Amino acid sequence: MAVLNLGILAHVDAGKTSLTERLLHAAGIIDEIGRVDDGNTQTDSMALERRRGITIKSAVVSFSIGDRTVNLIDTPGHPDFIAEVERVLGVLDGAVLVVSAVEGVQAQTRILMRVLRRLRIPTIVFVNKVDRGGARYDGLVADIAAKLSPSIVPMGSVAALGTRAARAVPFGVEDVEFVERLVELDDELTAAYLSSSDIPYERARSTLAERSRRGLVHPVFFGSAITGTGVGALIDGITSFLPAAPEDVDAPVSGAVFKVERGPAGEKIAYVRMHAGRLRVRDRLPDGDDKVTAIAVFAEGASVSQPAVAAGSIARLWGLNGIRIGDVIGSSTRAEKHYFSPPTLETVVLPARSGERGTLRAALDQLAEQDPLIDVRQDEIRREITVSLYGEVQKEVIQATLAEEFGLDVCFRETTTINIERVVGTGAAFEIIDVAPNPFLATVGLRIEPGPVNGGVRYRLGVELGSMPYSFMKAVEDTVRETLSQGLHGWQVIDCVVTMTHSGYYPRQSHMHATFDKSMSSTASDFRGLTPLVLMSALAEAGTRVHEPIHRYQLEIPAESFAAVLPVLVRLRAAPLTSSITGGTHSLAGDIPAAEVHGLERRLPSLTSGEGVLESAFDHYRPVDGPAPDRVRRDHNPLNRKEYLLHVLRRV
The missing domain is CATH 3.30.230.10 (Ribosomal Protein S5; domain 2)
Structure with a gap:
């Protein structure tokens, strides 16, 4: 059976976990659809995820559509957990990018689509929440084309938009504008359409499928994960417009580790996407001493023990004690790549009880197995432990995880910026x-x-x-x-x-x-x-020069708020590069130091009566103005020869 490894990606609260629940229900995997607010969804299995109502860790669940097995990977939407999304990208055959019909194209949506297009990952867009008040259609289609990709093809319209009775209406051969958009995909189709009274609909749809499987065109479906409207058309689109995984089972073993977790007994479990070959229980890794002691593959909503896993599939492997996220298994030439910016913040983690420093380090090392980008570092002189962060929410999650899973109460020092x-x-x-x-x-x-x-x-x-x-x-x-x-x-x-x-x-x-x-x-x-x-x-x-991380921001505010916002931007060292007014909205784009982004986010609602919209993402490093900030060293300082030799050799 052909396999499709499918990622569900979105900005936080766009409804991707709810869409996952709806897809599982449509496939007969679950009898009742869970709700994020109720904390009973299939893929949000962590107690913390259920309590906060957000996805923190990627999760895999499998179901069948016709003759195809779909390994669906639900990913976090909050930008603080973008590293979890990054690790998933390398294992995907296709993706569904979820956009809210109410909130529209949001900051994280744009960042995700930019990477999906760069990697040529075939992607379908699903516009969710068409049944909510404030849902949009025409304006949103224009926004998707302008902000995500001009190469989109809307696959239907919506009746009773913005009401509980909202209904997705698929386009067909009788919708001339739709067919004209399809024939524009290919010069031969355009010529055939102009020279004949017949509409080459099936040929045009076949061309759409071929282009979509290559990541060149993005079909756009509309619906609601809550009511189920439009989800059937999306399922058909997943099978028609996204490619199955290559089945190169006779090639040398090749795979990539994208997730590591600990089992009930503390054993390490590696999630591996097999790119080629076949891996069996009791096989030793080609480049190591570890031996696979057990294999489980995903099938029909469960993890099932199997004697082997073949190319195209995702499996959980036991016995690989030295394995880390990003490791390559076998002869793969694929290397771990970074598609998003590194963390730009850091903080010192302090145990509430001083005698638990060793326990805290061991616990953080286990968390680093699941998220290497937190980059646990210990100052051997002061015995302080530092972690890297994408944002304040990630800090709260680390604190809660240490308390719930390891029984450790911790506090944090003030978050600071990571310079280079x-x-x-x-x-x-x-x-x-x-x-x-x-x-x-x-x-x-x-x-x-x-x-x-x-x-x-x-x-x-x-x-x-x-x-x-x-x-x-x-x-x-x-x-x-x-x-x-x-x-x-x-x-x-x-x-x-x-x-x-x-x-x-x-x-x-x-x-x-x-x-x-x-x-x-x-x-x-x-x-x-x-x-x-x-x-x-x-x-x-x-000689060196210290550089600070700079974000590129895009800011939309009511025109009347500009006079109040501009002085704040100046104080936060935010340099506007472009400025325009459309209707009653003033749009600004420019650079802002990463250290000041949180301050702008905090001030914006009061300055704009809650109507300001801010998008920001790391863009580049810029030399620091004025005296260079120093970071406390965590080693024995080779710049001080006497101190260094005293500790390394115990003599000067």
Whole structure:
């Protein structure tokens, strides 16, 4: 049976979890439709999700449509949990993007569609809540074309719009405007339509299906997840306009881990999308020692134990103790990619009871298995634990999860912005083995210089690869990347090129009877100890500049509110780039520091009588004006040679 791995995506409260419930009911998986407000939906299984009425973790549920198995993945809609959406994108064959007929195209909707189009993931748009007061049709279709994609084809209209009796009315061959929109998809269809009195409807619909499966066109359906109107047409559209997963079962094993959770006994369970081949129970991973001890696939609303999982399917795997989110299984060339901006906020987590610091770190490490982007970091000197965040709601969820699942009461320090450092010049340094003041049995020379924007940290060899054992080479490269997590001002250094210019070591020495003499032989620890000193010396010579994250904002306010809003934008360092007035609405777009976004969100309702609409998303980094802000270091500071050696070698 063909498999379709389908993602349901939306801005928060657009109704995607309710749509999931309706699809499961239509497929006969559930007898009664759950409600988000009642906390009894299938995919919101966490107690916290049920209590708050929002999706926090992605969830998989399976059902059949005709001869096709659909693995439906319900994803969070709140922007604080965008990382959970990101991990799902790489496993999808198609997507349904849910838009509210009342609220229309919202900030998260635009961000999601932008990524879906960039990745060419075939996507259907479902306009939900047509039965709600304030629901729109014509204006919303125009907004979808203008803000999401011009390549849309509305598949029907709505009768009794905005009432409980609202009914989705599908277009057919008799709807000339609809057919004309279809024939515009292809030049040959247009020519056939203009030269003949016959409307090539079936051929045109076939062309729509072909273009949609390639992600070039997006059919738009209208309906209501609550009443069920329009959902039948959507189900037909899912089978007609979205492609099934490739069934490459004879190829070498290839898969990707997009979710990790813990079972009742604390065992690690990996969610894997199989791209090719077949994985069986008791198979060892091609690139590791872990052995698969159990497999469960999704079928008809349940997770069912199976002896194997084949290409195209999603499975839960047991026994992979070393597995992490983003790991590749087998021969896959697919690498973990980031489609959304990284977290731009961070906070210190403090246990209510000082004796629970170790327990807190272990608990946060388990949470990081499920969300690596929270990036748990511990200051070994002050023993403080820091986590990265997308927003304040995520902080509340972490606090509640620690309390409910681990019995830990915690508090947080004030949330601060995560800045970065960029190299501004070129610097070089080296230290030679057995030459003062180098106390390590290693020679390391490094040069650092600026790299291309968004190029990351590039490491190069300016020496022969065979000049040292590979383990020493690897120790230097790994230590370089780790050291650059804290630059001259304590922020991560990005977008630079580091070249190894000098290398040297003492071969293994031994006494009689082959006793290893560490005092005369280089080890990897010598290179790990020396590299931070050399790299930070080079970095100090090159210099860095601190940059802060900048969001691109779009603001719509009543025209009469402009005079009150503008001074606030100035105080928040929000630079307007474009400004226009349409009717009674003033539209502004520009840049605002990420640190000020929350302040604007808080002030906007009172400034605009609740009518202001703000969209913002990370756009770029900008140099900080004035004195560079410093971040407290969490290591033994290789910029201070005496302090560093005192802790690393226990001597100066």
